[in-house]
Amino acid sequence: MANTKVNDASVGRALKMWLKFIRAYSTYNKKAAEHIKNFGLTLSQLWVIECLGHSGPLIMGELCKKTFLSAGNMTFVVDGLEKAGIAERIYTEDDRRSILVRLTPKGQKIYTEAFSSHAVYLTKLSSILTPEEQEEFARLLKKLGLALSEGKNV
Numbered sequence: 001m002a003n004t005k006v007n008d009a010s011v012g013r014a015l016k017m018w019l020k021f022i023r024a025y026s027t028y029n030k031k032a033a034e035h036i037k038n039f040g041l042t043l044s045q046l047w048v049i050e051c052l053g054h055s056g057p058l059i060m061g062e063l064c065k066k067t068f069l070s071a072g073n074m075t076f077v078v079d080g081l082e083k084a085g086i087a088e089r090i091y092t093e094d095d096r097r098s099i100l101v102r103l104t105p106k107g108q109k110i111y112t113e114a115f116s117s118h119a120v121y122l123t124k125l126s127s128i129l130t131p132e133e134q135e136e137f138a139r140l141l142k143k144l145g146l147a148l149s150e151g152k153n154v
Contacts, residue, residue: 028125035121039114044069044077045086046114049103052087053111057102086110 033043041049047067052058058066064074078101081087086107090100103111126134147153 031125032118032122035118036114039110039117041110041114042077042080044073045081046118048074048077048081048101049086049107049111050115052101052103053108053115057090057100060099060101063101081107 029043036043036046039046044067047069048063051063051066055066060071060074060078063069063078064071067074069077078087078089082089084106085104087101087103090102092098092100129137
């Protein structure tokens with residue numbers, strides 16, 4: 001590993017930020033996942049339901065990009081949603097390799113009920129921060145995420 005000659009204070013700040021971020025994310029995500037279990041869903045399933053409910057039917061590849069799930073994981077998630085009658089695959093006539101996924105009427109109902117309830121729950125979790133702090137936190141996370149995805153400062 002190359003020596004980047006970063007001073008001790010910079011290293012300490014970076015490690016402190018990383019640890020606090022990981023701990024907060026882990027706790028927040030665990031609470032979110034526990035709430036979603038009340039609907040008999042996993043976090044990944046709710047992401048897919050939310051994405052399809054918001055965007056409408058999507059090709060599997062687009063669904064992977066929007067939910068940050070791998071193709072293998074997406075197949076598993078959609079299999080489960082299909083088995084439960086929540087979503088269905090539609091093979092396009094032009095290209096049978098393109099698989100469109102859409103919510104069934106049951107899936108639409110779950111989207112409306114579960115997502116609304118979950119949004120209220122997340123609002124309660126987030127209320128620990130003031131509205132201004134929530135806006136600032138979201139802005140900073142976006143700044144960090146965009147910069148890192150563009151390969152800046154790495």
